[in-house]
Amino acid sequence: MAPETPFPQPPGRLIEVLHQRQQQHGHLSRTTLAMVAQELRLPPAHVYGVASFYHLFRLTPPTPHRCGICFGTACLLRGAAALAAAQAQRLGVRLDDPAGDGLWSLETVSCLGACGLAPVLVMDGVPRRAEAP
């Protein structure tokens, strides 16, 4: 029979460690990912695969300022898509382009659990109610 697991388990700490490193460095560079792979004795390809799968992990350095628009159900119902379009125009950046204009970037985020404030806009980590245009 074929083997059950591709490499020695459990690699359960990987996501936790990636979160830690991202908090320290602001993003996960190739060098960081290579170090994590070595520390946890995991294949680099596997580490990269996991890091690139989750939206919360950034593989490129973030812009100094970031604006997030919640695309959760409540926010979408209350005009999040129009808000995102208006905000993209205002900042002169493309939605979900991590490079932004070098100073600002605009990204969609999933439900923040602050549905009472819908539509929610996140400025540098602080969620607040926005006016749908």
Next chain:
Amino acid sequence: MAVVTLQVNDTTVAVPAGVPLLQALAAAGVALPTLCHHPRLSPVAACRLCLVELEGASRPLPACVTAAAEGQRLRTDTPALQAGRRLIVELLFAEGNHPCAVCVANGDCELQDAARHVGMDLVSVPYRHPSRQVDASHPLFLLDHHRCILCSRCVRVCDEIEGAHVWAMANRGSATRLIAGLDQPWGTVDSCTSCGKCVAVCPTGALVAREDVPLGRWPTP
């Protein structure tokens, strides 16, 4: 090992208890296209081409991971299964870029075999024409992402048999793609032993040996 008897499209067959239903299909002489399955690798049931209807089950089940049990009655050819299978193959063709006429694997390709099996004469969904790359950094082999159907056979053979762990899938959804190492050129991945197992199991022309490619088409690194 205990032997169980079950019915495949009205043919009665006997197979060891617990083996994947694919074996029962084979015993009954029924062939289904199987793109992610490989007998020597762990199953992932990703392509869904081997779906069968099992009497009493609420939904179709993949024959590559469903265990054979006594008294099962299964069908492989209902109109719903046939339509689903054909759509999957069409989606695979529309998802990547598959110009068969200029492919090394032309005539020896499991994706083509699947298309032939389902009788695909046109693709009814719009082609995505994704922008993809060719990785020609390995001295012996080539990786043409255009033809990759993301079956993950290469990932598994490298993990489970060669133990070199060169490959993985990166990103998600329609952006999913095969990566070598830390998303680097294949030829620069130290752990690659150049064993060629990934090339051997690739169902399409995505992974090929340079020597099979008409001379001079790709520069050597």
